[in-house]
Amino acid sequence: MSVLEISGLHAEVAGTEILRGVDLRLESGEVHAVMGPNGAGKSTLSAVIMGRPGYTVTAGSVTLDGTDILSLSTWERAAAGVHLIMQYPTEVPGVSLVDALSEALQHRGRDTSGLFDLMKAEADRIGFEHRFLDRPLNVDFSGGEKKRNETLQLAVLRPRFAILDELDSGLDIDALRDCSRRVEELSNDADNPLGVLAITHYSRLLNELHPDHIHILVKGQIVTSGGAELAGVIERDGYAAFTGDVEEVVEEPAPSSLDDLFKM
Amino acid sequence: MHALADLVLPTADAEIWRYSRIADLDITAFEIQPGSCEVTGDESFITLDAEADETIATPDVFAEYNAGHQRTVDIAVPANTAVPEPIVIEHRAESGSAVFPRTVIRLGAHASCTVIERFRSADDAASLVVPVLAVDAGPGSSVTYLAVNDLNESSWQIGHQLIAAGRDSSVRLSTITLGGHYTRVRTEATSKETGSEIEQVALYFAGGDQMHDFRVIQNHVAEHTSSDLLFKGAVQDRARSVYTGMIAIEEAAKGTSANQTNRNLTLSEGAWAESVPNLDIRNNDVRCSHASTVGPIDEEHRYYLESRGVPPEVAERLVVLGFFDEVLNRLPDGDIVDEVRERVARKLSIGVAS
Numbered sequence: 026m027s028v029l030e031i032s033g034l035h036a037e038v039a040g041t042e043i044l045r046g047v048d049l050r051l052e053s054g055e056v057h058a059v060m061g062p063n064g065a066g067k068s069t070l071s072a073v074i075m076g077r078p079g080y081t082v083t084a085g086s087v088t089l090d091g092t093d094i095l096s097l098s099t100w101e102r103a104a105a106g107v108h109l110i111m112q113y114p115t116e117v118p119g120v121s122l123v124d125a126l127s128e129a130l131q132h133r134g135r136d137t138s139g140l141f142d143l144m145k146a147e148a149d150r151i152g153f154e155h156r157f158l159d160r161p162l163n164v165d166f167s168g169g170e171k172k173r174n175e176t177l178q179l180a181v182l183r184p185r186f187a188i189l190d191e192l193d194s195g196l197d198i199d200a201l202r203d204c205s206r207r208v209e210e211l212s213n214d215a216d217n218p219l220g221v222l223a224i225t226h227y228s229r230l231l232n233e234l235h236p237d238h239i240h241i242l243v244k245g246q247i248v249t250s251g252g253a254e255l256a257g258v259i260e261r262d263g264y265a266a267f268t269g270d271v272e273e274v275v276e277e278p279a280p281s282s283l284d285d286l287f288k289m
Numbered sequence: 290m291h292a293l294a295d296l297v298l299p300t301a302d303a304e305i306w307r308y309s310r311i312a313d314l315d316i317t318a319f320e321i322q323p324g325s326c327e328v329t330g331d332e333s334f335i336t337l338d339a340e341a342d343e344t345i346a347t348p349d350v351f352a353e354y355n356a357g358h359q360r361t362v363d364i365a366v367p368a369n370t371a372v373p374e375p376i377v378i379e380h381r382a383e384s385g386s387a388v389f390p391r392t393v394i395r396l397g398a399h400a401s402c403t404v405i406e407r408f409r410s411a412d413d414a415a416s417l418v419v420p421v422l423a424v425d426a427g428p429g430s431s432v433t434y435l436a437v438n439d440l441n442e443s444s445w446q447i448g449h450q451l452i453a454a455g456r457d458s459s460v461r462l463s464t465i466t467l468g469g470h471y472t473r474v475r476t477e478a479t480s481k482e483t484g485s486e487i488e489q490v491a492l493y494f495a496g497g498d499q500m501h502d503f504r505v506i507q508n509h510v511a512e513h514t515s516s517d518l519l520f521k522g523a524v525q526d527r528a529r530s531v532y533t534g535m536i537a538i539e540e541a542a543k544g545t546s547a548n549q550t551n552r553n554l555t556l557s558e559g560a561w562a563e564s565v566p567n568l569d570i571r572n573n574d575v576r577c578s579h580a581s582t583v584g585p586i587d588e589e590h591r592y593y594l595e596s597r598g599v600p601p602e603v604a605e606r607l608v609v610l611g612f613f614d615e616v617l618n619r620l621p622d623g624d625i626v627d628e629v630r631e632r633v634a635r636k637l638s639i640g641v642a643s
Contacts, residue, residue: 075596078588103598115593119611128607129598161611162593178597 026053027090027185029107029220034085036066036073043069045245046085051186054218056209056234060225060256061242062264067224068112070242071190075109076102089185104133106185110175112194117162122174125162126181133182140181147180148173151203169200176204179219180211186220187211193230205233228256241267291357293321293387296350305349308531308563310471310500314445316387319417321358324388328362330376334402339363342393345423348477351447355421359391364404368397368427375403375622382444384414391421396430396458403433403621408468410441415470422450426458426485433461433621440468442499450476454485454514463620464491465629466501467636473502480507480514480542491520492616494633495528495560502531507549509542509575520551521616523609524560525638533565536577543574553583554612556605556637606634 029051036044043066051057061067072080074087076099087094094102103109117125123141130137144158153173163171172192179187187208193201211219223234231239231253239255240247241264248267249255258266293316299306328335339361347353362378380390394404408418418440426432440446446469454460466472478487493501507516522530532551553562564581586608594604610630617626 077592077596098601099592099595100598100600100604103596109596111593111596115589117590117593117608117611119614120590120594120607124607125594125597125599128594128603132600132603133598161614182598 027106027220028052029186029222030088031074032086032088034073034087035083036069037081037083038069038079042083043245044073047242047245047247049222049240049247051220051222053185053220054212055238056212056221056223056236057238057240058223058225058231058234058236058256059240059242059247060228060259062268063226064244065242066245067226067242068190071109071188071224074102074107074188075099100132103129103184108179108182108184108187110172110179110187110189110192112191114163114171114175116164116166118164120162121159122157122162122178123159126178129182143181144177147177150180151176151207152199153177168195169197172196172200172204176207180207183211183217184219185217186222189221189223191225192223192234193225193227201230202233205230209234228260231256243267291354293317293319296354299350305475305504309473309502313471316417318385318415319387320385322383322386322388323360324383324386324390325381326360326362326390327379328376330374331372334364334366334372335376336363336365339393341391342423345393345421346451348449348475351419352421352449355389355391355419355449358389359421360389361391361393364392364394364402366396366400366402366430368400370397370400372402375405378404378406380406380408380418380420381411382408382416382418382440383411384416387417387419389419389421391423393423394432394434395425396427396432398427399429400427401431405435405437405622407437407439408446409439410444410468413441413443415443415445416440418444418446418448420446420448422448424450424452424460426452426454426460428456428482429458430455431459435463435465435621435625436474437625438464438466438468438472440472442468442497443470444468445470446472446474448474450474450478452476452478452487453481454479454487456482457484458482458486460485460487461621462487462489464493465620465625466491466493467632469499469501471500471502473504475504477506477508478516480509480511480516480545483511483513485511485514487516488619489516489518489520490616490619491522492613492629493520493522493530494524494636495522495530496525496636496638498527500529500531503533505532505534507534507536507547509536509538509545509547512542513544514542515546516548518549519616519619521553521613522562523554523556523612524562525556527557527559529560530562532563532581533567534579535567535569536579538570538572538575538577540571543572545572546576548577549579551581552612554609555583555585556609606637609637610634
């Protein structure tokens, strides 16, 4: 069993503090959801865990089975077993999915024979067309195709933990169902159960992906944690009940990329 | 007549030589030689050491010297004839030599052929290669030409390409430039008659102290002609590159479509690329577009790949090869694609202190 532990995590972007002491503990096979309103720091949390350039950790730690991953570079964090499904997966012209996965596996010291067959089998499970497998990554993909692509990568790479950054944005219900179902299967895998941290604004995702734990993130802090019932509270009352707990309103800073722009 | 010592070099004050290395060229270091080239292909279409064709234009002093010292490979394909196999011309420049190869391709009506021309050095010492390419594509003909520059990194190339596309003809020009200390190609592609199509693609990658320099005119003289240009380059270490392009549409050239795209990756802080696209349009009934970019690898591309567990130098290699993919996909010869991909990958000095 593996443990991903986030302790007292503070982080800033362009001098503005976004995360103000986040504590979370995930074990293999658990599904956690972090929910919160816009500007709560949800995307910052995923960016900081993965080491996206432009984010500075000012205090706290993130450990994977006791190893500090904040001191690792992004690719080393991924190779160590932390995978990010991006909210808006980047289009990478001229670089095919099969080439990217082949390199990613090789640098984990894993066998790449049979990779394409595995990709085809995984594609079939989530309704992803084979023609996308050797096409440039995400280029001209629809929202649903991008998220299926992300899910396929997760299933091929088989990390210990997956962070799903707004898996439910930009795709239709069929694609959301296909992707969620595969993530859930991976979390129930007998040999290597995936730990999941699903970051989301809407409770829609949680109808498909059934979390064991829900955490409410408001203004950079987790203000409430509980079971699946919390999703119902948010569905009914929105975030109003939780946002009063923290004094001032901190806006997210100016976006640094197109992804951030779309998020606003 | 035409001794190298008499050659009056142009200066970088002239716009067409701006940014170039012409001031650094020591012409006295070279000696005019006939040069050697090997030609493979169907001999019935090829004449070696053909007489110079005086009608071929000489836009500058280098082209004039080429006219005076040329060794011509003349490729003439009669009407309604398709040459099935590519004709391959291989040049090997000896150290200290100045050579003036000339390739003339003439296609009769509805003829077609593919010509691949490679420039290599015989050794590591400097040479000066001044090639001229002249293409005259007859009505309905189709010609594909690929030039590969593999000269060593101390050699100079100052080349000209003069293209005339006849009625409903199709001309595809491609260039791969990895070699040379200074490699320059000046191309004048003229859509001379109605319905002609000219496509130009180039891949160039300069490292160390190399410089690659392209000056291109897409010259539309006749109506309902089209041209499409895609030049993609990368520079690393202290290398430099220049692209200056001009879409020129004359008054008579109504219904013309012309595109010009030049994209450059700067892979090191000390590397420099210049991109200057121009338009000179004298008819309103045209569709023209131009795009030009110079910049480093997109951080988002790198981050995406790294977040999958791909190390930074591998991510960079994938992104650079991906950047060139668009050009590689449009090369005429499938075999060369793998070769070029591999050589670009090997040339990348990512992670190596420059």
